[in-house]
Amino acid sequence: MKRIFHTTALALVAVCSVVIGAQQQIRTPKQMPLPRNPDWAKMEVETLHVQGQVHMIAGAGGNIAVQVGNTGVLLVDTGYEQMSGKVLAAIRKLSGDRTLRTIINTTLSDAHTGANAVLVKEGRLNQAGPGLGQRPNEADLIGHSNLLALMTDIGRDKIPVERWPPSVFSGKQKDLYSNDEPVVVLAVPDAVTSGDSMVWFRKSDVVATGEIFNQATFPYIDLAHGGTINGIIEGLNTVLDMTVPKHNQEGGTMVIPGYGRIGDEHDVLEYRDMVTIVRDRVQAAINKKMTLAQVKAMKPSATYEYELRFNRDPAWTAEMFVEAIYTNLTARK
């Protein structure tokens, strides 16, 4: 028995050596778009520290920025409603029992605003009621006035009123002070939609861009809701204005994209270049009086070299992107 045991053990050790000697197949993970019709029970969120007081929750739809400090919690976007429980658990893990004070929406889609109603109710504006009047004591929900207008136009039967941002701003920006940090909400006019914003955490040195910057796909242009290609490019140029790399075009201001991995100025730069080049190609075709059918036929030259990297969402293909640019640039002003 002892000999059998010895032999077995030594054989296992020999196998172990082979396994140990083999190289593990480690590869850089691909940036993938959101799954369509996901199995919500199987979707998981991941929390990453970005910089300073700001963290990122990924996997609940659009990325969620979480600022945690002594005075409470501030969120940028809320993810899908179906993921709200997991998002809330992730926030609690980050913040303990600190109160959720503020939620800022960057754009319209369900992936960013879906859990507004659930998470707002988890928050508190004040510790006590006096001064609130008729307003419920829940987290403040902020968005651009155009975002509220879009939701109103779409209607309460499709977007419940509880998801609408009651605190709106209509100018270029709205300034907040949260957790001893200036937080600037900047309007991004006529970008993915007409109601987009980005959020700049000035002390933590982090920008949450919303959907104009997407690590997995070409930027979505929601033409039906006021989106424009030049608004997206101008938004990306604005991000480049705000970001300052720490050393040799790396680090410094960190960027939370609408989807995908954390980036910095260089990541936004390459994305801006790509979107601008594709826009220029479509514009050049329009200048030659080419029709949409002809522009589609000249594919792959419009987006060709970027397609292996960004044409990963069957719901938003390179062809759809080119068509949206063409439609947008040829629309009557």
Add this chain to the structure above:
Amino acid sequence: MRLMTLPPEFITILIRCPELAGRAGVLVVCINCKSTARNELRHRFFGRDNGAAGSDLGRAYHQMFSAGRTALVLPFLLAVLLIPSVPAFAQIDFTGVWNGNTNAEDGPERAAGPSLVEFLGLPINDQARQWGLAYRPGRLSLPEHQCQVHAIHYIHRGPFAARIWEERDPVTHQLIAIHEAISTYEQKRTIWMDGRPHPSANAPHTWMGFSTGVWNGNMLTVTTTHVKHAWHRRENLPSSDEVTVIEHWVRNGNVWTHISVTEDPIFLAEPLIKSEDLTLNASPNFNPFWPCESIEEGERARGQVPHYLPGTNPWVAEYAAIHKLPQEVTLGGPEQMYPEYRNRMKTLPVAVFEEKAPPSVGTSSTPTPPAAPAGGRGAAPPAAGRGGGAGRGGRGN
């Protein structure tokens, strides 16, 4: 870890200990130990005074030997089977200052750098080729591009010097990491040798990426992920942010042979394999200072990105014609890495270059900037110029 001679009842296995923050170590499995043997082993490891109580390894040891033999050994061995990769102890010391050999096979990459549309010998795919043909050097004159550096799969071909040192556990002397400070662009990297996992898909990417290493005999094999979008050939052939770089470090005396295998699912049709030799410098002098501050190089419309529209790059044939090469040869591709391609080269006509003025940079969406005075950095390019409105934008390294 102390060196010791173990009784034959013990089997030593290299494992990664989660209890020790993922560090590698030697665990000892006792096949048929008597209590006296166990005690002897414990005393050899931890001394007779502290026993196993005072350290994580000690607690792990106690847990290991407090269980029954069969309940312990088989599950443990099965667990080891599931350990995918295990860093072991350093075989070769790379510590020191190393200098690149700029006169070797990689000389053309190091000094003046490649010409425009000089893609030959690179296993690029058609997407990379199109990217390169649309590339206009003025793009590198944009302030945000000016301080862009060589990424990890290219930097060993810069005018390169590196200082390498080891980081070891102060108690066990186990190798935790190998650090490499690279003179070019003041880059620093850490090669983790403690078996830690690579970051998630949502983590940031950097020029140097995230590296882990293992020893294959005397060769160090390094795997790097999470690298930024950069270039396979300086400036005009892109590399994606999904590259994975496998390096093999070999030392023969005072020569460090650095071999890299770059996989890029976006821009390479086959892995790109390169090698460089570096020489150990007896002097510890090392110039790591490479400050970069971007400046505005001429006026341009906000958001303008210099590039050539498809089919409008006027320089495609220049390099090929100067060197009397067929055009196809300069456009790269995986077939060019193999000797058989020489036969095909002989059947192709030599390229002809007809110089013509490059198209303007702007489009109707991005108006052409006003021309600066003749010869100025922001001037529209002369007929013979290659730049995108702001000089050639090339790098001398």
